[in-house]
Amino acid sequence: MKTTVTTIEHRIGGSPARATSTRSAPVWNPATGEVQAEVLLGESSDVDQAVETARRAFADWRETSTSHRARVMFAFRDLVQRHAPELARVVAREHGKMVSDATGEIVRGMEIVEFACGIAHLAKGEYSDQISADVDSFSLRQPLGVCAGITPFNFPVMVPMWMHPIAIACGNTFVLKPSERDPSASNLIADLYSEAGLPGGVFNVVHGDKTAVDAILDHRDIAAVSFVGSTPVAKYVHARATAAGKRVQALGGAKNHAVIMPDADIGFAAEQLTAAAYGSAGQRCMAISAAVAVGDAAGSLLERLKPAVLRLTVGPGEEDASDMGPVVTAEARDRILRYIEGGERAGATLVVDGRKREAPEGSRGFFIGPTLFDDVTTSMDIYRDEMFGPVLVVLRVDSLEAAIDMINRNPYGNGAAIFTASGSIARAFGHHVQAGMIGINVPIPVPMSMYSFGGWKSSLFGEHHVHGLDGIRFYTHGKVVTARWPSTVHLTSGAARTMNFPTAS
Secondary structure, eight states: OOOOOEEEOEEETTEEEOOSSOOEEEEEETTTTEEEEEEEOOOHHHHHHHHHHHHHHHHHHTTSOHHHHHHHHHHHHHHHHHTHHHHHHHHHHHHOOOHHHHHHHHHHHHHHHHHHTTHHHHTOOOEEEEEETTEEEEEEEEEOSEEEEEOOSSOTTHHHHTTHHHHHHTTOEEEEEOOTTSOHHHHHHHHHHHHTTOOTTSEEEOOOSHHHHHHHHHOTTEEEEEEESOHHHHHHHHHHHHHTTOEEEEEOOOOEEEEEOTTSOHHHHHHHHHHHHHGGGGOOTTOEEEEEEETTHHHHHHHHHHHHHHTOOBOOTTSTTOSBOOOSOHHHHHHHHHHHHHHHHHTOEEEEOGGGSOOSTTOOSOOOOOEEEESOOTTSHHHHSOOOSSEEEEEEESSHHHHHHHHHHSSEESEEEEEOSOHHHHHHHHHHOOOSEEEESOSSOOOOTTSOBOOEETTEESSOOBSHHHHHHHTEEEEEEEEEOOOHHHHHHOOOOOOSOOOOO
C-alpha cells in the first residue's frame, strides 16, 4: 500500500503557517526507506514573520508573573506526559529509534520542564539591607527578548526541551528551527503549548535548512541562539551569531571514551557498553564510541562484548522485539559503511561486522548492524572522527595514566566514563580528565535537569552549558539596583555632597 505523503508546515503565533517558498525536503521513514512527508523549507521571510510575532508577544509575556509562567509550565508538563505515547511513535517513525528509547527521551525532556516549573525560585535575586548608610542593594534577572534554538535530528523532543522551557519560563519568547529530518515532534510540542495556555507567539516553529539557520543567526531582533550539532557547524553558528551581537551557546560533536580497569566488573561493563554504544544506533552525542581497555581488562572485555553485541536484534523501532533501529538516512548508512571499510584497511580487527547483519525481510530501510573493532589506534579515522553510528572501537593501553592522556589529547571533551571498583582510581579519573561530564560506572552521564549539560574543548563554543542554572543565566540579564530613600531629616537639611567615588559608610 502506498504511503500517504503529508505536508509539514510551520507553527507561528500558535497556528499553522505555510512557508513563503515552494521548497521542501523529504521526511523519510528510516525503517521502510519510504518518504512519508514533505517538510516546507522556510526562507528568511518566514523567519522574519516568526521573529516579529515573537517580538510582539514578548512585550506582554515578559510582564506576566512568574507564578503564571510556572502554571503554564505545569500544564504543559502534564500534557507532554499524557501525549508521550503519541510523541514517541512520531519520533520512532521519523528518526528510527525504538519507541521505548523515544519514550525515555521524552521523560528526560519533561524533567527540564519540571525544573522550569520552579522558575519563581530559580530566577529570584538577592537583597542586602543597609549595605551602606541608608542604602540597600538587590539583584534581579530579566529576560533577553526573542531567543532561538537550532536543534539536531537525534533527539527531536529532548534537545529542544533543553532550551525552550527555560527560555520561556524566564519570560522570553522563542523561535525553534528543528532538524528537517524529523520535524513533526516540534509541531506537536507547539500544539501542546497552546493547549497549556501559552499565548500565541511565545513559542514558534520554523522548519528549514541552512537558509533559515542563517536568517536566524543574522536577525537583529534575536537576542540569543542555542545550538546543538556537529563541531564544524557549532563553530560556524558561534562565529556568525556572535558577530551579529548575539549571546550564543553552541554544543558541538563528541568522541566519548569509556575506560575499563582490570578491577572492574567486566560482565557489568560489557553490558553497559553495549547499551551505550548501540542504543539509538549510536546516534547520540553522549554515545560511547571508544572503549579503552587497561592492561589485563582487554581480553576478558572482548570475550564478554562480542556475544553481547551479537545478541542485539536489529529491526524497526516500532517493533517490541527490536533492540536497535535503523540510522536516520541512506546517506548516514553509506557514510558509516565507508568508515567500516576504512577501519579494515587501516588494520583494525573487525570482531563483529555490522555489514553482515541483514535488514528485516523485504525492508528497504536504512539498517546497519552493530559493529565492533579491536586493536584500534589513535591514528585511525574510526577513532578520530565522530561516526555517529553503531560502531564501537576498542583501544588497549597499559595504565590509567595512558588512558587519561589519550582522552585529553582528543579534540573533543563532551563526556567520559570509567568502570572500576576503586574509589581512588575513580577520583583521579574525575579530577584529571578534560571533559564536561564524567561517569563512574555510568557510561552515559547525562546530568539531571538541576545540573547543566555541556562539554569542553571542541564540544562547546560559548560560556554557558544548557539547562540547569546555566540555562537560567544564559536566558536572562543580571541587574543590580542600589537604592537610597532619604529620610525627612535629609530632605530638609540637605545631604552632604562628595565628588569622590562612592564607598560604603
